[in-house]
Amino acid sequence: MKLTRALPLATLTAAVAVASQAQAQTEITVATVNNNDMIIMQSLTEEFEAAHPDIELDWVVLEENVLRQRMTTDIATDGGQFDVMTIGTYEVPIWAERGWLSPLDNLPEDYRVDDLLSTVRDGLSHDGTLHALPFYGESSMMYYRQDLFDDAGIEVPEQPSWDEVRDWAGQLHDPDNELAGICLRGKPGWGENMAFVSTLVNTFGGRWFDMDWNAQLDSPEWQAAIQFYVDLLNDYGPPGASSNGFNENQALFSSGKCAIWVDATSAAGRIYNPDESQVADHLGFSQAPVAETPKGSHWLWSWALAIPATSEKQDAAREFITWATSQEYIELVGETEGWASVPPGTRTSTYEDERYIEAAPFAEFVLEAMRNADPTDSTLEPSPYIGVQFVGIPEFQSIGTQVGQMVAAALTGERSVEEALDAAQSATQRTMQRAGYTD
Structure with missing residues (x-):
């Protein structure tokens, strides 16, 4: 018979407790x-x-x-x-x-x-x-440096237009002092640059697909929106804009390096927090800008x-x-x-x-923006999909990311806007045919 030495009671109790905790x-x-x-x-x-x-x-x-x-x-x-x-x-x-x-x-x-x-x-x-x-x-909204706008004598209307935003960015752009006139998403991805770009296209009167699921990326509305976006960021954006997504632009704006930023309402809490933002005491905000139509202007x-x-x-x-x-x-x-x-x-x-x-002085504003965003009616011309800044079909994750890369290529000058959108149109139409949406 093999004898075993008994463990002290305290040690045994502790071991059982540890084993029970690990098991539970x-x-x-x-x-x-x-x-x-x-x-x-x-x-x-x-x-x-x-x-x-x-x-x-x-x-x-x-x-x-x-x-x-x-x-x-x-x-x-x-x-x-x-x-x-x-x-x-x-x-x-x-x-x-x-x-x-x-x-x-x-x-x-x-x-x-x-x-x-x-x-x-x-x-x-x-x-x-x-x-x-x-x-x-x-949803999305426009943030701006109230102190800079006041110094320049700029008054922001209740609903700014993209033409006004371009003018303001030009007035305030000061690269010698590391101040960009505007910061916008440039990093490619369906949920990065294309989240913003889709709303821009919406308000220029464009849509991803017509009612027969034919891609519309080479339409005059897409051409106008993307050319506007590329020119705006190349003229008045920060260096390396094609690498900047939500987090990067939030960091730039919070550190005082952007005069205007159009992006998610969820950023408001951080940029209004003086512990997180150097511009917390000098902020203004307004509706996301519009061009031809307010439809789909905020996500x-x-x-x-x-x-x-x-x-x-x-x-x-x-x-x-x-x-x-x-x-x-x-x-x-x-x-x-x-x-x-x-x-x-x-x-x-x-x-x-x-x-x-x-x-949160922005609270009621954000609530109304979220309540008024309508994913079932986000384009000027009828569209077959649900979504404001995305298309609610399984294929969109791949399509949006691919198009986002082509838009980023236009932003960096690797392709012209027309070349980028022609390639995006062909790739998207091919995907939709393979998936059975079109003949």
Whole structure:
């Protein structure tokens, strides 16, 4: 008979406790984009884990284009690398229809689903059921340096035009002092430069496709919009504009190197925060500019948290995403980061909170922009698709990225605008034929 030496009681108790904790704890992998709101979410990991000691968070934080590529590849191949994915209004209905996302019905009563803005909730639903929960929502708007505008005697109307914006950028452009007249997205990608460019094309009267799904990228409206965009950035933009996406332009504007910036409303909280922005005390804002029509001039988007159907940790993932998109989370960010920094554009209650209204002079403006953006009627001529800054079909991710590269080539001078759009037209029409949309 083999004798074993008994462990001291305290040691045995500690070992059992450690083993029990290890056995009970579930690690979930959360993939997200490296935007400021998500970085705040990651910084609050300890708060979540303290309240949920049985769940541990493992973060994968990626640049926007890389995130989209990784998410799409993983979900389409049943890779199962992630338990929570940060995706948006474009992906959710398409992926939900294919059965790739877990439906989010029967949410806790205290989550208050009815508090979510209806436009955002509808965009993240399939057959009336949510398949992702909104982390933040956004439209687009124009930010500008009020101090520079005042010095130049420029008054901004309630609805600026793109011709006026070009004139203002020309007046204020001062490269000798590292001040660009305007900053706009130039980095290629369907969710980077093409998110902005699509709204520009919309307001010039253009559309991606006609009612028979024929590509319209070589139309006079596209030609006019892209030529305007290329000339504007080459004349009055910052150096290397073709490398700048949302984050890069936000950094430039916040450091005082842009006089005008047209981009997402979600940036407002950061550039109005004096701890994050050198120009927080000298800001003005207005509607996104228009050209021939106001239709489709400002987008509608939500970054949201979804659970892939392949995740084996559904309950823990649901615990996390309901926490990160709750009123409780918004309260936590308000108390720890300041009320101007709370995730915008998701809940009606945020826009009824006096603390937020006082800290965020842009609050009501953003709310109205989101409510008025209409993805079902975003073009001057009729179009067969849903979406303002994207086309709600599975093929658009590839099409938009390819066209974005061609637009960037026009911006850098590698191709003329006409050459870039002719190539974009041919590639897009070929894709649509192969996919069966056209003969």
